[in-house]
Amino acid sequence: MPGDMCISLEIPPETDFACPVAGLANALAVRAGFDRRENYRFQLAVEEFCLYLAGFADGNQPLSIGLTGKRHQMRASFAFRAANLSLGALNITSRATSGTLEASSAEMGLLLVGKAADRFRLEHHTGDRFVLEAEVDRAYPEVATVRRPEGWCPPFAIRTQHDPAQLTQAAALAMSAYPRWQCPGCFRTPAKFPDMVADGAIACVLACDARGQTVGLLSWAPCSGQALLFSGPFVFTPPETSASVARLLVDGFLETVAREPYNIVFSFRATSDLPKASFETLGSLQSFVDGRLEHHPIVFRHLREDNGLAVWCPPQLERFLRQAYDRLALSRDILPVEKPTARPQRASLLGAAYDPGRNLAELTAFLDGEDMTANLAAHVAAFRRQGIGAILYHMDLSVPWEAALASDLIQAGFTPVAILPQGGRTDKVVWQHEQLA
Amino acid sequence: MNSLLDRVPDYVRSFERYVPSRPDPVLMRQFGVTKLFRLNNNENALGPPPLALEAIASFPPKQGAIYPSGDAYDLRQALAARFGKSPDQFLVGNGSCEVISSVIRAFCAPGDAIVTAEKTFAVYEWVAKFSGIEVRLVPLVDQAFSPAAMLAALTERTKIVFVCNPNNPTGSWWNRATLERFLAALDGRAVVVLDEAYREFLDDPDFPDGMEVMQRHDNVLVFRTFSKMYGLAGFRIGYLCGSLEAVDIIRRTHIAYSANILGQIAATAALADDVGHIAATRRMVSEARGFLRDLFDSLGLEHMGGAGNFIMVRTPLSDTLLYRRLMREGVMVRTMTGFRYPNWIRVSLAQEPAMTAFATALPKILETS
Numbered sequence: 001m002p003g004d005m006c007i008s009l010e011i012p013p014e015t016d017f018a019c020p021v022a023g024l025a026n027a028l029a030v031r032a033g034f035d036r037r038e039n040y041r042f043q044l045a046v047e048e049f050c051l052y053l054a055g056f057a058d059g060n061q062p063l064s065i066g067l068t069g070k071r072h073q074m075r076a077s078f079a080f081r082a083a084n085l086s087l088g089a090l091n092i093t094s095r096a097t098s099g100t101l102e103a104s105s106a107e108m109g110l111l112l113v114g115k116a117a118d119r120f121r122l123e124h125h126t127g128d129r130f131v132l133e134a135e136v137d138r139a140y141p142e143v144a145t146v147r148r149p150e151g152w153c154p155p156f157a158i159r160t161q162h163d164p165a166q167l168t169q170a171a172a173l174a175m176s177a178y179p180r181w182q183c184p185g186c187f188r189t190p191a192k193f194p195d196m197v198a199d200g201a202i203a204c205v206l207a208c209d210a211r212g213q214t215v216g217l218l219s220w221a222p223c224s225g226q227a228l229l230f231s232g233p234f235v236f237t238p239p240e241t242s243a244s245v246a247r248l249l250v251d252g253f254l255e256t257v258a259r260e261p262y263n264i265v266f267s268f269r270a271t272s273d274l275p276k277a278s279f280e281t282l283g284s285l286q287s288f289v290d291g292r293l294e295h296h297p298i299v300f301r302h303l304r305e306d307n308g309l310a311v312w313c314p315p316q317l318e319r320f321l322r323q324a325y326d327r328l329a330l331s332r333d334i335l336p337v338e339k340p341t342a343r344p345q346r347a348s349l350l351g352a353a354y355d356p357g358r359n360l361a362e363l364t365a366f367l368d369g370e371d372m373t374a375n376l377a378a379h380v381a382a383f384r385r386q387g388i389g390a391i392l393y394h395m396d397l398s399v400p401w402e403a404a405l406a407s408d409l410i411q412a413g414f415t416p417v418a419i420l421p422q423g424g425r426t427d428k429v430v431w432q433h434e435q436l437a
Numbered sequence: 438m439n440s441l442l443d444r445v446p447d448y449v450r451s452f453e454r455y456v457p458s459r460p461d462p463v464l465m466r467q468f469g470v471t472k473l474f475r476l477n478n479n480e481n482a483l484g485p486p487p488l489a490l491e492a493i494a495s496f497p498p499k500q501g502a503i504y505p506s507g508d509a510y511d512l513r514q515a516l517a518a519r520f521g522k523s524p525d526q527f528l529v530g531n532g533s534c535e536v537i538s539s540v541i542r543a544f545c546a547p548g549d550a551i552v553t554a555e556k557t558f559a560v561y562e563w564v565a566k567f568s569g570i571e572v573r574l575v576p577l578v579d580q581a582f583s584p585a586a587m588l589a590a591l592t593e594r595t596k597i598v599f600v601c602n603p604n605n606p607t608g609s610w611w612n613r614a615t616l617e618r619f620l621a622a623l624d625g626r627a628v629v630v631l632d633e634a635y636r637e638f639l640d641d642p643d644f645p646d647g648m649e650v651m652q653r654h655d656n657v658l659v660f661r662t663f664s665k666m667y668g669l670a671g672f673r674i675g676y677l678c679g680s681l682e683a684v685d686i687i688r689r690t691h692i693a694y695s696a697n698i699l700g701q702i703a704a705t706a707a708l709a710d711d712v713g714h715i716a717a718t719r720r721m722v723s724e725a726r727g728f729l730r731d732l733f734d735s736l737g738l739e740h741m742g743g744a745g746n747f748i749m750v751r752t753p754l755s756d757t758l759l760y761r762r763l764m765r766e767g768v769m770v771r772t773m774t775g776f777r778y779p780n781w782i783r784v785s786l787a788q789e790p791a792m793t794a795f796a797t798a799l800p801k802i803l804e805t806s
Contacts, residue, residue, distance in 0.1 A: 254779035259559065261453035277754050277806075278780055302757035305772050307458045308467040329761040331467035 003198070005032055005069035010062035011050075013080065018050035025067055025076065032069030035139050042074045042136040044116040049134055053080055071138070071195035072186070078132040079125075092122065092352045093378045121353040124366040140189030146172035152237050153210040156245055158252035162206060164194035170206055170217040174234040181289055181296070182269045184219060184231045193219075205252040207245050215241075218249040226263045226422050235273045246273040254278075258303060263422040266300035274299065280328060283418030285432055288389045298418045298430070306330060309426045311397035312337045314406040317416060317429065324419045332427070337400045339407050340368070348372040350379055356386065363393045368401050376412035380433055391433040396424035448569045455563070458769075470767040474791040477771040479605075479635075479747050481668035482787035483718055488710035489669065489703045496699050505698035508688075509676075512696075515705045516676065520648045526678050528687055531695040533634060533662045533675030538564050540658065540677070542690035544596040544628055545570045552590045553599035554582050556607065556777045558632065561599040580741055581609035584619040591626060598623070601632045602647075603639065603744035606776050606783045610744050612643040616650065625656045628683070633659055635745035637666035637715055638722060644744075648678060655680040658687075663704045665746065666718060667711070672700030722746045725786035732796045736803065746786045749773065754806045756780050762806075766798035 007024055011017040025046040029039035046067070053063055064079040117134035124130055146169060171190035174183050186192040186202065196202040207216035218232035233249040235242040257265065267274075268285050276299075284295040308331035313321050318334070325332050348369030353362045361383040369375070376393075383391050393414050397403050406416075414431040421427050442450060458464065458477070465473050484490065506512075509529035517524040530536035541564050545551065551565045555574035565572045573595065575586040582600055591598070600619075603610035611619070620629065631647040647659035658679040664670035674696055677687070707714075726748055733740040733750050742748035752759050756772040759782060763770055768791075773781035784795060 251779050254774055255555075255777040258774050258777045258779070259453055259562065261451060279755060280758055301755045302772075303774050304456070305458065305757060305760050307456075307464060329758065329765055331464075331761070331764070333467070 003071070007067040008065070010064050013054045013061070013063045015051055015054045018047045018054070021050050021065060022047035025074075028067050028069045029074060032074065034069075034074060034136075038074070038136050038139055041116045042076070045120075045134045045136060046076045048116065049076065049078055049132060053078055053132065070199045070201070072192050072199055072201065073138060074136045076134045080130055080132070081128045082130055083128060091348075091350055091375060091379070092354070093375075093382045119353065119355040122351050122366075124349070124351060138192070138195070140192045142189055146176055148173060148176070148236060149213040152213065152215060152241065154241070156207050156209055156215050156237075156241070156248055158248060159206045159208045159212075162194070162197060162204070164198075166206065166214055167194040167197060167204070170204075170214045170234070173214065173236050174217055174232070177236060178234055178271055179289065181287065182231065182271055183234075184221075203256070205249055205256060207248050207252070216245040216249045218253050220253065220257070220265065222262065224424060225261075226424070227420070228257060228260075228262050228265045230265055230267045231269055232271055233273050234271060242273055243275070247275050250275055250278055254303070263304055263306075264300055264302055264420070266298060266420060266423070268296050268298045270297070270299050282324075282328075282420065283430075285390065285392075285417060285430075298420075300420065302421070306421060308332060309422070310335055311427050312400040312403035313397065314339065314404050316406040316410060317403070320416050321419065321429075328419070328421065330421055335400075337404050339404050340401070343368055343370045343372070346370045348375045350375060352379065354383070354386075354388075356388065359387075359389045361386075361388045361391045363391070364396075365402055365405055368405065372405060372408045373411045376408060376414070380412065393431040393433070394424065395429040395431060397427045397429060398425040446569060449567055452563075452567045464764065464769070465767075468761075468764040468767075470765065472767045473764075474768050474787070474794050476785040476787060476791060476795060477769045477783075478670065479665060479745065479783075479785045480670050481666060481718055481746070482785075482791065483668060483714070483721060485668040485703060486707045486710045486714035489667070489707035492702050492706035493699065496702060500698065503698065504694060505696060505701055507693040509696045509701050512674070512676075512701045512705045512708075515708045516678070519708055520678065522648070522678060523681060525681055526684055527676055528678075528684050528691055529674065529676045529696045529701070530691065531675075531697070532664065532673040533632070533660050533677075534560050534564070535692070535695055536660060536675050536677045537561060537630075538568075539687050539691040540597065540628070540630060541565055541568055541570060543687040549594050549596045550592060551597045551599060552587055552595050552627070554587075554601070554604070556580075556604075557582075557599070557601045558605045558634075559775065561630075561632075577604075577607065577609075579609075580607040582611060584611070584615060584622070587619070588622055591623075595627050597628045597630060599630045599632060601634075602645070603635050605635065605745060606742075606747065606749050606771075606773060606778070606781075608742035608744045608747065608749070610639070610644060613645040616645045620650070620654050620657070623656075625654075627656070629654070629657045630677075631657060631659050634662045634665055636661070638719060638746055639744050640719065651679060655683070658683060663700075663707060666715060667704065667707045668714075669700065669703050669707060672697065672703055674700040674704045718746070721788060722786045725788070725792050728792050728796070729784060729786070732799070736800060747783050748786060749778065749781050749783050751778075751781050753803065754780070756782050758806075759802065762802045763795070763798055766794070766802070768795045768798050770795070 022043045025043045029042050061081040066077040068075045118137045120134040122132050168190045171187040171193040175187045186196050202219055202221045204219040209215050215237045217234045220228045220230035223229040233246045235245045237245050279299040279301045282298040282300055284297045287294050287296055310333040313334045314337055348371055349367040351364040351366050409431055413434050416429050417432045418430045419427055461473050512529055513524040513527040516527045537560050547569055550571035550573050552573045553561045554577055556577050562572050573590045575590050633647050651657040658677050660677050663674040729748050739751040760772045771783040
């Protein structure tokens with residue numbers, strides 16, 4: 001994004017370089033105007049990840065580091081190569097074991113090392129290439145009380161030019177009028193929202209009345225190469241006009257993203273104002289809200305025609321898939337895949353995105369291994385220890401070995417809750433670990 | 438550790454890739470139908486004119502080994518004779534999409550812009566975007582191109598204004614006076630492309646003939662195609678007509694030999710024998726339009742579309758879901774979310790069996806939704 005402050009460098013994967021890189025993180029944080037606390041957390045995260053990766057990144061290959069200062073966030077990105085032998089150690093629950101490490105903290109798994117960051121994710125690119133990203137958010141003031149405008153003056157219209165003050169007010173209005181779980185995290189500190197819009201991390205449409213007063217808001221952000229996750233519609237007018245405002249917001253959203261490179265839009269926190277006829281329901285996610293177990297529907301729609309795909313399907317999922325595809329009138333070639341009789345290696349590797357702010361952890365599989373069931377269970381246990389309520393697993397049906405993991409997931413306590421058409425390279429099955437009520 | 442993506446320009450990386458629909462037999466198998474009515478691409482259900490059919494049938498297969506005329510010589514002669522112009526004022530391409538690319542390459546440099554409507558044929562926007570050219574999109578007013586808004590969107594860097602007349606998908610069009618006022622106000626500040634892909638479906642005397650307009654305005658280029666009225670979509674023959682100077686410039690950015698040999702032959706033959714074909718097609722389209730308007734009115738559905746061989750209708754459910762349900766009934770339509778009309782579909786106007794199939798399937802689906 002224009003306006004981002006970026007530092008790129010390559011270092012040998014050695015512990016001696018962790019401190020100078022942390023110094024750069026400090027300089028970036030100061031220059032980007034972050035508070036001292038966030039600055040320290042960012043330095044700490046950068047230094048700890050450097051030390052951690054020095055434990056098993058390929059010694060002949062440099063560690064590529066990108067440090068980015070945005071309005072709302074600092075991000076550290078570590079691109080590295082790791083040989084098969086050390087991949088098991090990349091699981092966030094593992095303990096890195098390397099004679100080269102001196103700091104005792106580096107003996108911990110990523111889940112502990114990464115506690116300084118607000119969230120982190122590990123991604124597998126190709127072959128032996130990995131990227132580890134850690135993010136530290138700017139501190140913003142909590143939501144202040146906001147007065148709801150009165151005396152609406154139709155006609156209502158979508159406004160495409162967004163004023164930061166108006167965005168802040170819209171986020172605060174949404175927080176005051178809707179349950180917390182339906183609002184994106186950035187609404188809790190409304191001044192963060194316009195910064196995220198300016199950074200390109202989130203996008204939105206606002207509906208206004210003839211006087212320019214905000215009457216509604218709908219926001220969205222990409223969550224994969226093919227899918228946009230939306231929140232809303234948030235409507236601030238009385239009930240007699242709320243349906244027309246919601247329709248305006250949804251149409252404005254769809255028109256805005258119609259020619260962007262995404263195939264679907266979906267939400268698991270859509271509000272009751274959503275025009276149901278414009279969307280399809282896929283299933284629901286369990287969530288604890290104020291101590292109560294709730295089911296939140298997953299709604300979606302395509303942006304383009306879906307003329308069919310081929311998906312891999314294990315026997316345990318066939319009935320679930322066929323019923324879902326029939327209900328959704330989706331055309332799919334279902335290709336059978338069996339659980340492998342032998343695993344390619346001993347240690348499996350799971351990718352994890354961990355976001356305590358959203359009370360959410362999400363898992364994907366990078367490498368199959370003999371310990372897959374145990375590895376899943378270890379991740380669940382680690383997340384539960386961190387107090388995470390919702391643990392999801394995403395299965396991409398374009399990859400046969402990934403689809404074949406159904407029995408491991410079932411054994412580890414996961415249940416398929418929805419098909420997300422074109423949510424991955426093809427369709428994705430969303431699994432959720434069973435909540436203990 | 439650069440990845441392949443790091444080497445790709447941002448404007449390509451962020452671009453939406455187009456996924457064409459699969460071949461009909463595959464779709465029929467996937468959706469479990471034995472017949473599929475194609476009402477999605479505004480093809481002419483009557484097929485090509487008789488002389489074109491004969492020309493195609495008599496094509497010697499061995500001639501497939503021979504390159505076509507690199508600049509569609511015979512076809513340009515025929516077009517020149519038809520419209521009373523020099524053959525050098527015509528440029529023939531592999532469909533009008535290729536001609537759009539050539540025009541943008543010829544007139545636009547990095548930092549330049551094009552102007553068009555936000556709800557129109559997508560290819561102007563696509564080609565400009567993946568060429569790194571700015572696209573300034575203007576809202577329609579009353580479902581039609583707004584001359585005032587188009588003029589207001591102009592900057593010093595605007596090189597081309599695309600006007601789809603009649604507009605796909607709304608079917609609205611500028612009459613002679615509107616176009617003339619627009620061109621006078623524009624005062625030659627940009628090239629104006631009049632895309633007349635559907636003009637042969639109109640016989641209204643107030644519809645402006647681009648071939649005549651360009652004689653008085655040398656910044657006007659006219660696009661036409663053999664894919665719609667002439668029923669030759671499978672052969673991909675589109676063309677533009679402009680001043681000698683303009684076409685000479687565009688020719689420099691245009692790929693020679695791109696129009697295939699059989700397409701050139703079929704298009705040339707089609708031009709020689711189109712009066713009865715055009716009349717029959719207009720009759721079919723008119724009957725189908727009346728039939729579908731009655732259907733939509735009876736179902737209480739909003740619809741639009743005056744010109745062209747298509748009609749749009751707003752549906753009470755997601756257009757992409759309706760598409761899949763209609764496919765299961767053996768009817769393929771075009772979803773309109775991609776045209777920025779969420780929950781609308783566009784239906785090509787065709788012969789009675791196809792219209793009846795659609796009219797049977799739609800109420801059935803709406804009842805169960």
